[in-house]
Amino acid sequence: MDRPTPKRRLSSPDRESAKALRSSLILQPKGGSPLLMLSQEKADGCRVYNPADDTVYETKSDLSGYRFVASSGKWFLVIDSRLKLYIIDVFGEEERIDLPGLETFEGSHFKIERVGEDKIRHVSFRTLSRTRPSTAEDVRGRLWVEDKKGGDYVVLWHFERSEYIAFCKKGDDHYREISTRDDVRLELRGVKDMLLKGHDLYIFATRDFVRHLDLSRRHDGFKDVSQNHRFPMWEPPLSRDEMERINKYKMTSSNESIAVTRSGEVLVVYTYELTSKDRVFHLYKRDPKDLDPTTYDTMLVEVHSLGDEALFLDLGITVPADHTLGIEPNSIYFTRGNRIRHGQTSSLDICVFSLTTKTIKRFPSLSNLNIKDAQWFLPSS
Known part of the structure; x- marks a missing residue:
């Protein structure tokens, strides 16, 4: 099937041969590998970013x-x-x-x-x-x-x-x-x-x-x-260390979303934007005792690991991790919080957060693009 062709800055001396080379380079992502759809401020079309080769591609059709x-x-x-x-x-x-x-x-x-x-x-x-x-x-x-x-x-x-x-x-x-x-x-x-x-x-x-x-x-x-649950999915109190960290950085925004795992379990995802370079994620699920009519003190249970799965928050689902496809295990793929409610403060932050190491991976090559919005997607083969 047709794929987007890459957009590259090419040197001027050999423009004609470079133009032919550019048209022959086709994006061939493996089915299921993560890509980013980028919408830019200028109405000059959209781009597809492939993290596997750190390249931004133009779409073959005009999607401007x-x-x-x-x-x-x-x-x-x-x-x-x-x-x-x-x-x-x-x-x-x-x-x-x-x-x-x-x-x-x-x-x-x-x-x-x-x-x-x-x-x-x-x-x-x-x-x-x-x-x-x-x-x-x-x-x-x-x-x-x-x-x-x-x-x-x-x-x-x-x-x-x-x-x-x-x-x-x-x-x-x-x-x-x-x-x-x-x-x-x-x-x-x-x-x-x-x-x-x-x-x-x-x-x-x-x-x-x-x-x-x-x-x-x-x-x-x-x-x-x-x-028919009796209790809402309210976030349990954060630890003292976490609260001190949030207060130290004077948190700029917080958002909450839901996701569903492969097994059908619903998660609530809280994200706190502390600075432009620091973000914290917390995942919670219901205590299994919550549906027991004799129990009145259940709280949400924090999920510290997704195991061999990755969460794509733009889609609200988890998928199997696969190194051959570039899907990192126990990670959250993020672009912005509250995509359904843009009226709330939610800045664009394209990143992958590791629940294992509590570290964030970003993509510096995208910083030169004037991006208005972005969404992770998983094209099928």
Whole structure:
């Protein structure tokens, strides 16, 4: 399949031969090896960074008009300035799936209307009131594409302050509604973070409970399969040494996200940005006794090791470590916290954090690029 060609600074004496050499160099990542999709400040296209050879590549297709929302394998959910959503293969030339327009959303309390070519707003069925216009920059989403030719896909999108999540699957001509407020248990309302693993949607609710929905049902849309926990997923108190370290550096921001391991266990990930060069991660899971009705004093249990797995926080999942693919064990691949809620302070910090050594690896060659956003992705073979 077609791959992005590399972008390199070439010396001037031999421009013609250098140009021919550049066009013959093709990115050939091994299936499953981590890459970075880079979005730059200037609207001059996107780049793909391969850590294996420390090289930035241009994409073969012109992707300059898109904002990259989410990924699944080699596929990205993207949106253009007119608020039109697509699924694209970043390695395929002009390989694109057109998705229903946002205004096809069928909700119980709101409809969507366009404001010109590049804005939409919500109209309440009950009061006919209209929200402030939103643009493509306000859309958040998740994507899952089945890893085989002609496979199923699930698309999710929402606006940060909306009271629903919209979704569609392959074959749908409109978006259906997942309410995040009406007819939802109090502790499961709202969205702080969400992730999609196959047909399983996990939503980190505003009150720090985790909502779990099964989206595999074709006719009635989804089924709530959430566990009925008594306690939210609140972070236990940090150690005295950790608190002293945070206070010493006058922490600039903190974020919380959720992730799901290969075994299906939900993790809460806290990240603290201490300085531009120092960041701390803490992972927690529920105490197994939390569902025991006779137990009232359970706390979250800190996860000190992911074993032979790596966590890709942009995707919200863990994958097997593999040195041949460049996936480091017991590590967290990070770009920014709270990707679903950009309204909170969250600076871009492209790095790999080792839970074993508590050290951070960054990529100095990216510092010369004016990068607006970046996302780790794992292209399938």
